[in-house]
Structures are given as C-alpha cells and as structure tokens.
Amino acid sequence: MENLKLLQLEKLQATLNRVYKEVPFYRHLFDSVSFNPEDFSDLEDLKKIPFTTREDLSKNYPYNMFAVPLREVVRILATSGTTGNPLVVGYTRNDLSILTDLSATALRNMEVTKDDVVQITFHPGLFSSAFGIQSGAEIIGASVIPVHFEDPYKQLKILQDYRTTVLVCTPSYAIWLCETLPQAKINPNSLFLKKIILCGEPFTETQRSIISDTFKVEVYNLYSIMEVFGPGIAFECKEKKGLHFMENHFLVEVIDPESLLPVKPGETGELVITTLTKEAFPLIRYRTGDLVIYKYENCPCGFPYPILTSSILGRRDDVVIIRGLKFYPSQIDEILASWAGEPLKFQIVLEKKEGLDEVFLFLVPSEKFFSDSFIEQEKIKKQLEERLYLHLNIPVKIKFVEEGSLEKRNNKLLQIVDKR
Ligand SMILES: [Zn+2]
DSSP states (O other): OHHHHHHHHHHHHHHHHHHHHHOHHHHHHHHHTTOOGGGOOSGGGGGGSOOBOHHHHHHTTTTTTOSSOGGGEEEEEEEOOSSSSOEEEEEEHHHHHHHHHHHHHHHHHTTOOTTOEEEEEOOTTOHHHHHHHHHHHHHHTOEEEEEOOOOHHHHHHHHHHTTOSEEEEOHHHHHHHHHHTTTTTOOGGGSOOOEEEEESSOOOHHHHHHHHHHHTSEEEEEEEOTTTOSEEEEEOOTTOSSEEEOTTTEEEEEEOTTTOOBOOTTOEEEEEEEESSOSSSOOSSEEEEEEEEEEEOOOTTOOSOOEEEOSOOEEGGGOEEETTEEEOHHHHHHHHHHHHSSOOEEEEEEEEETTEEEEEEEEEOOGGGOOSOHHHHHHHHHHHHHHHHHHHSSOEEEEEOOGGGSOEETTEEOSEEEOO
16 A cells, blocks of 8 residues: 555645646645645645635636646536536546546446447536546447437437447436336346446435346446546446545545544545646645545455545535534435335425424325325324434424425426525
C-alpha cells in the first residue's frame, strides 16, 4: 500500500502545482489559506485546502476551471449546475484515453468479455457515461450496441433479437423495462441477457432485487459523476461488497457534511474526490454531494485498492431535518419497497402546525394493497406508520392518494413538498 501512497503523492504534487499555475480559482483558494504547492510533501497536507463545490464550478462558467488551453481540449460536455449556469467540463485526448481504460477496467471486473453483446441505453444528458462505457467495452472487444431512443418496447426488441448479454442503463429505466416486459410479451427466460449494469442514478437494494428477479440476471453498480470524470471512478465487482475506487487516479475522502471532518469506517458521510491524473479539468477536494458509508478493507476479488464504500445512499441536499432529526427520502423509499415488495410512488409533504414540524406521506397504493374496506385500509396505514416510526424515529402520517394529485414540476414527480 506504501507504493500507492507514493504514487498518489507524486501525482498530487504535479496536479497541485499545475492548478496553482493554470487555474485562477485554485490560485486564489490556495493563497487564501497560505498554501504553497511547492511545500506539499505529505498527503495529510491536502486537508489544509478548502473544498471545491458545485457552486464554484457554476460560477466559473464556462471555461475558467480548465487547466489547459482550449486548443488542447478535444471534448466538451455540459450538465445542469446550481446557479443557473451549466457545469462545463473538458477532456484532453489523454483524458479520454484514461476514461476508456478506467471504464474497461471496471467492465472487466464485472466480468464483461469480448464474447459479450453490450447494449447501452441512456437518456440524453448522460453522454460521458455513454461514450466512456462504449469505448471501454470496445477496448475489451465486446460487440457494442448504442441505442439512444427511449421507447422501452424497441429496447426490449433489440435486447431479444440482437441476443444482448449485457444491458447498461439507469436504474429508473431498468424498472421501466421490467414493467414493460409483460406487455411486450417477452419471457425473460428466452433472453440471452446475463447482467445489467446500472449507472447514472443512485438506487436502492429493493430496486436492485426487482430488476434482478425480473430479468433473472446479476445487477451491477457503476458509479459515474460527470464533473469528476464519468464512468470508471468506482464500480462494483462480482463480490458486490460495495464500490471499488480507482485510487491510482482519484484520492477519496469521506467527510461529515457538517463538521467537514473525516468519518470513521462504518459511518455515513459525503464523498469528496480529488483527481490525480486529469489534465483539462482537475478537481481538488470536490464535494460530490453523494452520501456513502465509508469502508476500508480488501475485497476477495483481489482488486488492489482498499477503499470501498456502500452504494450511493442519496444526495446531501436531499436531507430532511425534522425536529432536529434527519432522514433521507431514499430511506422512506427503501422502507416502503421492502414492505410492499415493489417500489411505491409517494411524496413527502412537510408542514408546520402550531410551531411543530409534521411529516405527511402521500402514498399511491399499489393494486396489491388496495382494499375496498375502509377498516382494512386503516389497518394497513397504521402498520406502515409504525414501521416508518420504528426506522426513522419520526412520526409520519400517511394519506392514500391518487397519482394525479401529487405535485409535479416539469412533468417530474416532486419527492418533497416543503410547506413549512
Ligand atoms: Zn471486489
């Protein structure tokens, strides 16, 4: 492990010197805490540098975070930001080749081989994932089918006719395919599919088992965050013990989002990433906003780097604080789904009554749990409320509603409506 530390130190020294020279944002940031990259000699010294946030990236729109002249940038991507400006990231030729290599390493560790037929389906906006995975799979020698349209029937037809063995998509899209399967009259046993790789969004273990049970395949997690790099930052191996990080290219910290201090193994915190090899768009101590449980242990698969985290539990910004207690909407999703055996549609509504915060859960009951009898419905509601209280320590009042009555924005269901 000493070798890894030395390698990280060497690459970090070079990165810090480069961003100090080339990126005014980092020059000001380092100067503000009297940090001189020339004196950097220990990985611990990194903690002297303040964090970089999404907001910093938005403020430096479009090219001010680039550490190379534009003529060396061969690809530019944008994603939505926090201040109205999109986040714009760039890749040099070398960055793209590292992206391909990392993506290929992740896929190999998921046991994707040259014999596989890989169908990649992504909504527009996840292009860094799409091209990274495509080039990674091609390096391995797999046959790649990029399919950019949304229609689940067409995707399923390709899945069947082209004998796809590996499907790459977002978790929500995979659920949509599961729901479409019966209408498309496709028997999952007749497919050649062996694994599904989920990328682009966090997902719960219940969602994973629904997808896995429906298609009768292994489901893997590939972590991708565009502003940091794309796919290949971290992945899940066949052991499924958590996310493996590519520590030869990224320095990983997990911090308490409030105290900003590192958390201990087994604790939940926010993922912070420093890039070690990126040329066009290096990031120093970037707060991803993604929450994970930190682990530090070797995996039986033999992958050489020991930082493992749980899958992404949710976003830091999604935290709901009620009477001083915290919870994440993903926890409610998990509790409901494990109770119902399938993900349920819901909306959390926060209200203030006589100075006290109250939590309402507007729940669309699935057919299976819908009862004509009022008494039966009340019984189900009570059971669920008790279960939620047991897990969250917060009283949650449930109201059964029809899907159409839930508040939407831009046609997307809002997870939380805060009326306090
Ligand atoms: Zn492993």
